[in-house]
Amino acid sequence: MVRRAFWDLSVVLSGDESTTGDLQALITAAKEAGFRGIALNTIVAGRIESKHRCRTRALVASAGLPELETAVEDALTWAPRLGYTFRVLHRLTVRVREAADLFVFHSANEVLQTYDIVSIEVPNEKLMQQAMLLDTIDLLCFPLGARASFQLKRTQVHACAERGILFEINLNPLLARDQVTRRYALQNARSICQRTGHGTRCVLVSGAASPLQMRGPMDMANLGRVLFGMSETNSIAAVSTNANYVVRQGEARRATGGKGAQWIRHLPGGAPHPIASEDEPQDEVRSMTLAQKQ
Template sequence: MAEFMDLNVSTCEDQSRVLDLISTAAQLGFSTVALNYEFEPSANHRAVPSPTPTNQLIPQLPLVQGRSRPIRVLNRLTIVTSDPGHFRPNAPEYRCYDLLAVRPTTEKLFHATDRGVVFELSYAAAIRDATRRRYTISNAVSLMESCRGRNVILSSAAEKPLELRGPYDVANLGLLFGLSDGDAKEAVSSSCRSVLLHAETRKTASGVVHTVKSPDTGPAAKRRHLME
């Protein structure tokens, strides 16, 4: 049985809303969600935000619909930048996050990302109003023409529970975005799992670099991905 994931659920200071998002995701059948924090390095030299520990946010995690285990809650940091130098996956200040992502604000940075990048399509904006829906679909179709549906994940970027949709509904949205039936289902399951496996590798590698302080890790530290 496939495990479904939503790797982009918006977090905010209203903890009750975050709890409702997590509970709704579990009821819809998602086994894993990632709470997304955003960070813009160039914005008045802001410090990297610290994620709220899951056990402080929600003492008892809700059970996933149709399963006998609780939902898994991860923390994700999205770095909004136009400067490749601001995205350093192995930086110590990022180690408290399970996932790293970058939102390029320029075409130059977008095309400068390495091979193996995973692209994310978020659908909540398409639910909020008709204008955003047109832009979301148009941008998604353009992306599909470029990447041919490979290395794509679908997420919500939901800010409130009503913006969440079930895994099969999300996969159907993927068809609207131009994904094939198989790619759309993978975009909420196996492709997300691959992202998590890559992220675990990054965190393990970070620990090794931190421990042995190898001088040969410079090039690896400069790798840039849309999803880490």
């Protein structure tokens, strides 16, 4: 049986008033749900300021994360058999409003290096076309709770695949009280899955802001299969293999100073997409600049 490591790459701490108790509650809920790790998502609207700092990293440091990691064996009896410790990553999501907001996404920006995962939320096709050319992002997001202003094209999916960019589907808008928001979220998620080959290049995240909103990995996979039209294989990969690829992509980007690093491995003939597996230790990192790729 293949051992899978499940990830939730979007857990939101609500505002600057978040305490270490809130963080501990989210981590405990994620451990009990069966995740290997989570990504604390910091959302920024507009351009990133040069003085911006990763507040979640300071909060985790004040909470004493090493003690939380060693507590996994006590909280979950199966954790020692799996042979890994719980990880807390830090993610940045920028909701771009205009083209000028994308100018800060370059390898010399030290702010991006303080985050393990970097993502962009684009509201229209024009900004998406520009975001696709960036080598410093790991995930591409869309405002699922609003009416889509454009339809994702397969050529755009292939262009993102060449740069190792995956697409995020956030389950949190499906829990909104507004019926219109839930309907748009369902329509947009189904459209993304359809354009990406039944969710081949998608990552499912909970967007949880409280332990009550935290869902188990198989629950998320079942929602992707039943509601969004994902295949069973792709729905499970969206919370395991694909998510692990994003984590490794971020690690490679930070290790090479953001110079467009990607995880590369040889694929057999007819392989559907270049997703690296956490079960293959022979994967290696190659740093490639944009000029080298072209």
